[in-house]
Amino acid sequence: MMKHTLFTPGPTNVPPEVLAALGRPIVHHRAPDFDPVFKTAREGLQYVFRTRNPVVPLTSSGTGGMEAAVTSLLSPGDKAIAIEGGKFGERWGQICKAFGINCVIEKIDWSTSATPELIEKLLRQHPDAKAVLTTHCETSTGALTDIEGIAKVVAGTGAVLVTDAVSSLGAEPLETDKWGVDVVVTGSQKALMLPPGMAFVSVSPKAEAMIQSAKSACYYFSLKKALKSLAENTTPWTGPVSMIVALNAAIELIRKTGLEKIWERHTRCATAIRQGCAALGLPLFSKSPSNVVVALTMPEGVDASKLVKTMRDTFGMTITGGQEHLKGKIIRIAALGFVEEFDVLALIGALEMALLRQGCACEAGSGVGAALKSLNTTMSI
Amino acid sequence: MMKHTLFTPGPTNVPPEVLAALGRPIVHHRAPDFDPVFKTAREGLQYVFRTRNPVVPLTSSGTGGMEAAVTSLLSPGDKAIAIEGGKFGERWGQICKAFGINCVIEKIDWSTSATPELIEKLLRQHPDAKAVLTTHCETSTGALTDIEGIAKVVAGTGAVLVTDAVSSLGAEPLETDKWGVDVVVTGSQKALMLPPGMAFVSVSPKAEAMIQSAKSACYYFSLKKALKSLAENTTPWTGPVSMIVALNAAIELIRKTGLEKIWERHTRCATAIRQGCAALGLPLFSKSPSNVVVALTMPEGVDASKLVKTMRDTFGMTITGGQEHLKGKIIRIAALGFVEEFDVLALIGALEMALLRQGCACEAGSGVGAALKSLNTTMSI
Numbered sequence: 001m002m003k004h005t006l007f008t009p010g011p012t013n014v015p016p017e018v019l020a021a022l023g024r025p026i027v028h029h030r031a032p033d034f035d036p037v038f039k040t041a042r043e044g045l046q047y048v049f050r051t052r053n054p055v056v057p058l059t060s061s062g063t064g065g066m067e068a069a070v071t072s073l074l075s076p077g078d079k080a081i082a083i084e085g086g087k088f089g090e091r092w093g094q095i096c097k098a099f100g101i102n103c104v105i106e107k108i109d110w111s112t113s114a115t116p117e118l119i120e121k122l123l124r125q126h127p128d129a130k131a132v133l134t135t136h137c138e139t140s141t142g143a144l145t146d147i148e149g150i151a152k153v154v155a156g157t158g159a160v161l162v163t164d165a166v167s168s169l170g171a172e173p174l175e176t177d178k179w180g181v182d183v184v185v186t187g188s189q190k191a192l193m194l195p196p197g198m199a200f201v202s203v204s205p206k207a208e209a210m211i212q213s214a215k216s217a218c219y220y221f222s223l224k225k226a227l228k229s230l231a232e233n234t235t236p237w238t239g240p241v242s243m244i245v246a247l248n249a250a251i252e253l254i255r256k257t258g259l260e261k262i263w264e265r266h267t268r269c270a271t272a273i274r275q276g277c278a279a280l281g282l283p284l285f286s287k288s289p290s291n292v293v294v295a296l297t298m299p300e301g302v303d304a305s306k307l308v309k310t311m312r313d314t315f316g317m318t319i320t321g322g323q324e325h326l327k328g329k330i331i332r333i334a335a336l337g338f339v340e341e342f343d344v345l346a347l348i349g350a351l352e353m354a355l356l357r358q359g360c361a362c363e364a365g366s367g368v369g370a371a372l373k374s375l376n377t378t379m380s381i
Numbered sequence: 382m383m384k385h386t387l388f389t390p391g392p393t394n395v396p397p398e399v400l401a402a403l404g405r406p407i408v409h410h411r412a413p414d415f416d417p418v419f420k421t422a423r424e425g426l427q428y429v430f431r432t433r434n435p436v437v438p439l440t441s442s443g444t445g446g447m448e449a450a451v452t453s454l455l456s457p458g459d460k461a462i463a464i465e466g467g468k469f470g471e472r473w474g475q476i477c478k479a480f481g482i483n484c485v486i487e488k489i490d491w492s493t494s495a496t497p498e499l500i501e502k503l504l505r506q507h508p509d510a511k512a513v514l515t516t517h518c519e520t521s522t523g524a525l526t527d528i529e530g531i532a533k534v535v536a537g538t539g540a541v542l543v544t545d546a547v548s549s550l551g552a553e554p555l556e557t558d559k560w561g562v563d564v565v566v567t568g569s570q571k572a573l574m575l576p577p578g579m580a581f582v583s584v585s586p587k588a589e590a591m592i593q594s595a596k597s598a599c600y601y602f603s604l605k606k607a608l609k610s611l612a613e614n615t616t617p618w619t620g621p622v623s624m625i626v627a628l629n630a631a632i633e634l635i636r637k638t639g640l641e642k643i644w645e646r647h648t649r650c651a652t653a654i655r656q657g658c659a660a661l662g663l664p665l666f667s668k669s670p671s672n673v674v675v676a677l678t679m680p681e682g683v684d685a686s687k688l689v690k691t692m693r694d695t696f697g698m699t700i701t702g703g704q705e706h707l708k709g710k711i712i713r714i715a716a717l718g719f720v721e722e723f724d725v726l727a728l729i730g731a732l733e734m735a736l737l738r739q740g741c742a743c744e745a746g747s748g749v750g751a752a753l754k755s756l757n758t759t760m761s762i
Contacts, residue, residue: 011407023404026392028699059441061618067601098600197578197621217598219479220448237442240578318409
């Protein structure tokens with residue numbers, strides 16, 4: 001018997017209350033008993049999205065939510081701007097290409113994130129762009145993008161701002177309405193503490209107007225259809241009833257703590273991870289680090305895949321390595337969703353021990369010591 | 382406290398063992414512990430699909446599986462033939478239209494189903510058709526199509542045979558390989574006894590060859606990408622790990638009984654429903670009735686929506702009414718998935734009582750009597 005904890009940027013640990021909700025008997029999605037369940041889900045999603053706009057639930061992974069945004073907003077030949085600072089920024093460009101959207105892809109160093117100034121420049125160069133496709137937290141690099149600043153720049157233009165917040169929503173502050181983000185996409189298996197299987201997409205009035213006239217090839221992922229059904233408190237296709245029941249259980253837990261407090265906890269946990277890792281000689285990979293996932297550059301002599309394996313197989317803690325060209329070069333650690341401060345201590349302790357077993361020169365106790373020092377100053381108790 | 386049972390053609394009742402599996406802690410989809418889970422799922426799907434071909438799991442409703450088939454097989458301008466004998470046959474045409482496929486839509490009376498002769502005639506008229514899009518059980522009408530016969534007709538042509546078996550797979554005999562059905566689509570929430578949230582698509586070598594050269598706009602639903610990942614025992618996007626764990630639990634239950642025995646049980650239950658309803662004066666709607674869902678024409682003086690309401694609210698049994706132009710004209714009853722013979726007796730008893738409460742002239746006990754008589758001859762005990 002070993003206790004298993006996910007310190008991954010999705011899927012994340014699901015609280016027992018939510019797992020229990022998943023196991024409830026099936027409610028028929030077109031029967032009246034489901035009506036209040038779905039209404040609660042719609043309101044709960046608005047709460048976590050910080051929006052009064054409709055939030056469309058989709059049966060898909062986060063990528064499906066991204067495809068829904070692109071194909072529902074744009075028509076073939078339309079121009080969009082996407083920032084490629086990692087694997088998920090890259091995905092915007094790939095989706096656009098698949099559907100004939102003319103996507104201006106701005107490649108930036110994967111250790112950085114897009115700035116409002118960069119977006120401003122791109123919009124000046126491409127005043128005909130109809131959408132700016134951004135990534136709030138780039139899960140592959142741990143970089144956070146200043147969506148608030150970018151929203152200010154996009155607001156004055158005819159373009160809509162679309163943000164992939166698949167890993168960040170519920171973990172990092174994201175003020176959909178206050179900042180004016182037109183379309184926010186997220187997934188179930190991150191800070192929302194559900195299993196993978198659903199995506200959620202918020203739609204501003206500016207985006208909705210664009211959706212009404214867009215002509216891309218789409219059917220299942222049509223946000224036009226979904227918004228029409230949503231107004232009738234339903235979904236165009238059979239919805240994942242068990243997941244929606246569990247979503248309500250998860251959002252109830254989030255509401256009990258309060259979204260702001262949860263954002264603070266993610267900051268506190270990520271800060272402690274960063275401090276602990278700094279003490280262990282693991283430098284941060286990203287120059288604009290998020291609190292969703294911490295990416296750490298592997299020093300000479302540390303075998304990243306062995307580290308991930310020891311953490312998982314010996315200590316029961318799942319962390320992840322790098323993707324694409326970052327494979328073997330970084331590790332990624334997330335205290336995302338149902339993870340708390342003392343779990344982070346356990347994590348840093350295990351990481352420290354795994355590094356010591358690889359012959360690292362760190363002093364035993366220095367990592368957990370630094371993490372505790374950080375938590376001691378940031379925890380308000 | 383009321384016992385609730387779904388007699389609907391999806392979502393269906395989920396067995397406690399499967400509900401419990403849904404509630405297990407989350408396994409990371411890219412960690413090695415998930416490899417054997419996914420391998421078991423792939424093999425289990427081949428068992429229920431009666432195929433040695435790959436079966437692609439998708440995070441979507443059944444409609445997503447249909448879209449995956451159309452967009453992965455065909456290119457804009459390609460010709461396809463679809464039979465529209467109900468709401469789901471209609472859907473093939475709608476998906477084709479959304480993606481620029483030239484779909485020849487053959488409308489047939491909704492109380493009938495397509496015959497091999499009709500398909501043969503259509504293929505003669507359209508020898509350039511690249512796909513024949515069929516519906517095994519048309520859930521909106523209860524009609525069953527002779528896929529075995531149609532497969533013989535399609536086999537000698539360049540077209541692939543695609544079958545929507547969303548509601549039928551696992552309930553009606555469907556011999557994917559023996560009959561030679563190129564692409565079979567099903568959903569999780571029917572005879573597979575899972576909640577809604579997944580679709581599954583089998584792909585024959587003939588279909589796979591077509592997929593390699595197809596050029597429709599698709600990304601998330603690309604079967605080309607999915608088949609490539611499947612060969613590496615994974616999915617292109619984050620898979621719904623909890624559902625896959627539950628799928629294995631469900632298929633384990635199916636294997637214990639044996640698929641053929643489950644087909645027989647569906648036949649036995651549907652026959653008992655038909656006999657019971659005949660005794661109650663409810664004629665069958667479809668001329669080629671399936672064992673997946675029984676559609677019954679409402680006699681003069683019977684209020685269909687009141688009947689559905691009494692069944693659900695007073696007796697805890699969910700049945701469904703008609704869709705589109707059949708609203709108010711038919712009711713649909715399914716003993717699909719996790720429903721057994723004696724549940725059918727309870728169902729017919731409740732239906733009988735509800736009809737008596739509406740002043741129907743049926744003799745009390747005649748419905749259950751007829752159902753028991755049917756079961757008495759068909760149950761081998």
